[in-house]
Amino acid sequence: MHAVFNFVRGPMAGIAFAVFIIGCLYQMASMWRLARKKDAVVFHYFSLFYALRSIIHWMVPFAALNMRRHPVMTGVTFVFHLCLFAVPFFLSSHAILFKESWDVSWAWLPDGIADIMTLAVMGACLFFLGRRIFLREVRYLTTVSDVLILFCVALPFFSGFWAGQQWPGFPVMTLVHMISGEILLMLIPFTRLRHMLFFPVIRGYMGSEFGAVRRARDW
Amino acid sequence: MTHRPEQPYEIISDIGVEKGAEKLTPERIREVIRRYLEEEGGARLRVYADTCVHCGLCSDACHFFLSNDREPRFSPAGKVKQALLPILRKKGDVSADFIKRATEIAFTECNLCRRCVMYCPFGIDVAYLMLFVRRLSHKLGVVPQYIQDTAHSHAATMNQMWVREDEWIDTLHWQEEEAREEIPNLRIPLEKEGAEIFYSVIGPEPKFRAQLIYQAAVIMNVAGQDWTMPATPGWDNSDMCMYTGDEEMVARLKKKHFETAMRLKTKRIVMGECGHAFRSVHDVGNRFLGWKMAPVPVTHAIEFYSELFQSRKLRVKRKYDIPVTLHDPCNVVRGGGLHELARYVIHETCSRFVEMHPNREHNYCCGAGGGVINCGPPYTHKRVVGSRVKAEQLAEAAAKGARVVIAPCHNCHGGLEDIIKHYGLDLEVKFLGDIVYASIDKEG
Amino acid sequence: MKKFKILPYAALFSVFLLAGTMAAFAQENIEIVHDAAFENQTRPPVAFAHDAHNEKAGIDDCGECHHAYADGEKQMGDDSVGMECSQCHYGKPGQGVADLIRAYHLQCAGCHGERKAGPVLCGECHRRR
Incomplete structure (x- = not known):
């Protein structure tokens, strides 16, 4: 138990962060290089103003027409992504771990709110799973890896909630939580989760093309 | 369900x-x-x-x-x-x-x-x-055979419709002659070096819709424009190769087109009401030639008409009074942002306008663009079936009173006509130029 | 198929084992780790049986936990018994109570981790009632 804990709290956490950061940098760098070689247009037509115009329209809830057409999906997605980012950084336990390891600290969320946000993430995962099962057009597109990724996202939140509530078996769940969270972090650069990296890139490029060349809106 | x-x-x-x-x-x-x-x-x-x-x-x-x-x-x-x-x-x-x-x-x-x-x-x-x-x-x-045939035509003749050089010149002369009955001193100036405007059209205009060249000539003459058309290949601004994936041909075609404008020393290219050609000249072909934007300024007909009305070079004699609606073609709206200008021209020339929904950038495609209609009869049924929402959208505009649908794009014309026929809608498709031609004061 | 049937029993057994240890722990004479600087507690306070802990851990020297520092050097043979941790471990501007929490965590869980004995997970110390 202690050996496992020491490993996941120490070296593995370091490895997870390293893999995540280096992996993301590698992905961005290799795409940058490939684009330089094969997609020079991306650089030539890039316009910061129109890129930001598009990105902002797609970061503000209900700012794009398709978001208004799917209000439930939009609401769930925004809550999901917000909580997905906020909870890992601003949960008190995590903030304390950062403080312990690197001696930096920031304000953290009250545990009650963090609990609700965690439940929201899990609920959203169920919602997404439901879409994948019940909506024909989504089911048609869904692959095994899509479901696995959803599971990988939900697991750290599920186990974290369990550990936080100290339900029976919580010590094991705490370790499951730590390990699954670290795995999730390492998966980001190498799975579809990298949409986190490429969202601003694609949106920015298309925004530039739509704004500067095609003089049209893209939301 | x-x-x-x-x-x-x-x-x-x-x-x-x-x-x-x-x-x-x-x-x-x-x-x-x-x-x-x-x-x-x-x-x-x-x-x-x-x-x-x-x-x-x-x-x-x-x-x-x-x-x-x-x-x-x-x-x-x-x-x-x-x-x-x-x-x-x-x-x-x-x-x-x-x-x-x-x-x-x-x-x-x-x-x-x-x-x-x-x-x-x-x-x-x-x-x-x-x-x-x-x-x-x-x-x-x-x-698909039909669209490949147009690509072959591009490669062999530098136009989309196997129009021979003499046929092209002959068509222009013929339209000039016809138009002279209406405006006696009308000219379609061929090969006029140093003219302000090189007016370019797509292959199907001389082939099937020569009256559009007639109308354009009337508009140019009434507005007193300094314009010309070439007597050589390079007059065609269309580009089916862009849709067959033949990028080498795209570059050849656009090179010929821009070089024709440069040979004639024209200040800009004004193009007829075509969507895909605008995409090719404004957005695609120039890139294959290494130009960020078109090397010779390109003005789409919608923009051109609105200029002429804004500068009072064209005046409306009698507004078109049949209720019209507007189909926003993807290539000039999502691809060129000309939707407000199109509405301006309609506002100038028509007395009753019904907005289609969705509209502007969100308009539904006509189902014909992107070379789909050019893939020919084998796919027509699938295409009109795949345009049912377009038919519903058109029917809604018709229910609100529209009798004419203005489509400032050739492909959209073809697509909408097929949809209207298949779904039995009571609508007539017109070009913006048809409306401008019908409503302006031709005495000048 | 047989292999799979063992799992639920194993799980049940671990749960009982866990509940057993928790019950045993709860019966001890409980003291609570206290520091005046903890005004609003985020987590439940930590139960700490001082004498039993030191006996089990084999700690004789008070200064091992109640350490005393001077000029950044740990003073051997000296201790800080009677002082509250927050008297030293509270202060970096803007960091406030986080400093104190850090000191406690490194002191307790840090040692447990090193010695591979004693609780290290959040919920093992900050037990909900």
Whole structure:
């Protein structure tokens, strides 16, 4: 138990962060290089103003027409992504771990709110799973890896909630939580989760093309 | 509620696709695909293909999807899944039957209208991905016969419709003669060096719609424009090669076109009401030639008419009083932002205007664009069936009183006419130029 | 198929074992780790049986936990018994109570981790009632 804990709290956490950061940098760098070689247009037509115009329209809830057409999906997605980012950084336990390891600290969320946000993430995962099962057009597109990724996202939140509530078996769940969270972090650069990296890139490029060349809106 | 077709999809026989596929071997397919991916498969391809999270939110953008009872295989991401992803996943180990199917999807089930780009949260360019498949089909020699024929015409004659040089000149003379009955001193100036404007049209205008050249000549003369048309190849601004994936030909065509403008020392190119040609001249062809924007300024007819009204060079004698509605063509609206100018011209020339919904950037495609109508009769049925939402949208505008639908684009014309006929709508399709011609004061 | 049937029993057994240890622990004479600087407690206070802990851990020297520092050097043979931890471990501007929490965690869980004995997980110390 202690050996496992020491490993996941120490070296593995370091490895997870390293893999995540280096992996993301590698992905961005290799795409940058490939684009330089094969997609020079991306650089030539890039316009910061129109890129930001598009990105902002797609970061503000209900700012794009398709978001208004799917209000439930939009609401769930925004809550999901917000909580997905906020909870890992601003949960008190995590903030304390950062403080312990690197001696930096920031304000953290009250545990009650963090609990609700965690439940929201899990609920959203169920919602997404439901879409994948019940909506024909989504089911048609869904692959095994899509479901696995959803599971990988939900697991750290599920186990974290369990550990936080100290339900029976919580010590094991705490370790499951730590390990699954670290795995999730390492998966980001190498799975579809990298949409986190490429969202601003694609949106920015298309925004530039739509704004500067095609003089049209893209939301 | 759930509609399941008896067959997975309609079996369509196309000689260009069939004969092309017969010549393929697994080795050749693999070799061509691997070389193609190596040479041209860049960051956009990879990022688009790898970032899509299969959320399905693009579906509602696509008229094919909406019109086919939300059949999933017609959704933009569904088409990428069928036509492109297996090629990437299997690194070229796909069968000739797969290539046939992928060709049909990329050429006839997607109008490259880019509406889905506006619905995808990431802005993934499905049109780019479909064009990537089309270029592969081109490299493999599996292309629908009708559109390949127009590409051949481009290659041989530098115009889309096998119009010979003497026929072209003859057509212009003929239209000049006709128009002189209306405006006695009217000219269609050929080869006038140093003219302000090079007026360019698409191949089908001299071939089938010569009255459009007549009308343009009247508008030019009434507005007192210093204009010319070339007597040599290079007059055609259309570009079906852009849609068959023949990028080398795109570059040749646009080079010829721009060089003709430069040879005539014209200050700009004004083009007739064509959407895909505008895409080619404004956005695509210039890139293949290494120009960020067109080397000679390009003005689409919509922009040109609005200029003429704004500067009072054209005056309206009697407003067009049949209620009109406007179809926003993808290539000049999503691709050129001309929607407000089009409305301005309509406001100037028409007394009653009914707005279609959705409109502007969100308008539904006519179903004909992106070279789909050019793939010819084998696909007409599928195309009009895939345009049911367009028919519903048109019917709604008709119910609000519209009798004429203005479509400032040739392909849209063809597409809308087929839709109107198939669904029995009480609408007539007109060009913006038809309305301008009918409403202006020709005495000057 | 047989292999799979063992799992639920194993799980049940671990749960009982766990509940057993928890019950045993709860019966000890409980003291609570206290520091005046903890005004609003985020987590439940930590039960700490001082004498039993030191006996089990074999700690004789008070200064091992109640350490005393001077000029950044740990003073051997000296201790800080009677002082509250927050008297030293509270202060970096803007960091406030986080400093104190850090000191406690490194002191307790840090040692447990090193010695591979004693609780290290959040819920093992900050037990909900």
